[in-house]
Amino acid sequence: MKMKKIAALRAKREAELKAKQALAAAGPYELSMTFLVDEVNDVVEQYREEHNLENAEATPEHVAYSVYHGDLIICLKNILIPLDQEWLLGIDSHYYNAETDEVMTVPVQFQMPKMPFNEFKFGSKLAVDRGHGLKTRWRGINEELNEILLTDVPVGFTRVRSDAKLSCFTGFTDYSCLKEFNFIKKIIREQGLEGIEKLNQVIAKYNTEQVA
Incomplete structure (x- = not known):
């Protein structure tokens, strides 16, 4: 009888420990x-x-x-x-115009619906909201970023550097x-x-x- 109580107590403690560990991992x-x-x-x-x-x-x-x-x-x-996340990527691209001595920074932010990391980087079949009810396929970071920069950066500016931050809650x-x-x-x-x-x-x- 005593051994059964000891075994039950040990099992209870192990279950409590596993629960605490699972809670710590879950974040x-x-x-x-x-x-x-x-x-x-x-x-x-x-x-x-x-x-x-x-x-x-x-x-x-x-x-x-x-x-x-x-x-x-x-x-x-x-x-x-888990590599399926709601990724948040911010990139500040810094440009310089040698003729006018002007500098400019183009901030871009991507707030993504949940998708695998590789699809986030290289492209996905998942459609993302572009605003005004428009949804199109996510084409990957480089294509999406380059299209924005080609549109927003005036002629004569050369990119100097790009600083980025990627984050997620998980x-x-x-x-x-x-x-x-x-x-x-x-x-x-x-x-x-x-x-x-x-x-x-x-x-x-x-x-x-x-x-x-």
Whole structure:
């Protein structure tokens, strides 16, 4: 009888702990990352060329973290959150006219309905509200942004740089994802990006040995 009570008490405590963990993972959390668009393109492209990478998505974490700043990039690189989100992207593109010595900034903001991250980047069949009752297919960040800038920027202005911020409100997929996120944050805080690079080298070596 005593053993049954102990087992029941243990089960109750485990259930309470799991409930607390699930609540902690669910959030919601506001996750964001800021980046300089030109720096991202240059650094990632250079790394791809130096290491013969065909896919930009295969860029290692320590390289991605060096150009994307904030918690969201950790979650995207390690898939720690559901990738269907209501994404919010703000981009300030700065221009200069050498003839008139004028400068101008074109702010653009995309507030998206829920869609997968890859569809948000590259295009989706999902129709988005353009205003005045008009809805058309989302064509991806680059096409949407370029069309706006071509319309809004006068002739004679050259783009100097574009600063961006991407954010969303979300929970983690589960508690193990929240723990992994906190673990990565701890490594960055204590060892910097070199710590992330070393960790991934160890993981890659272990995976290779397991396959062999």
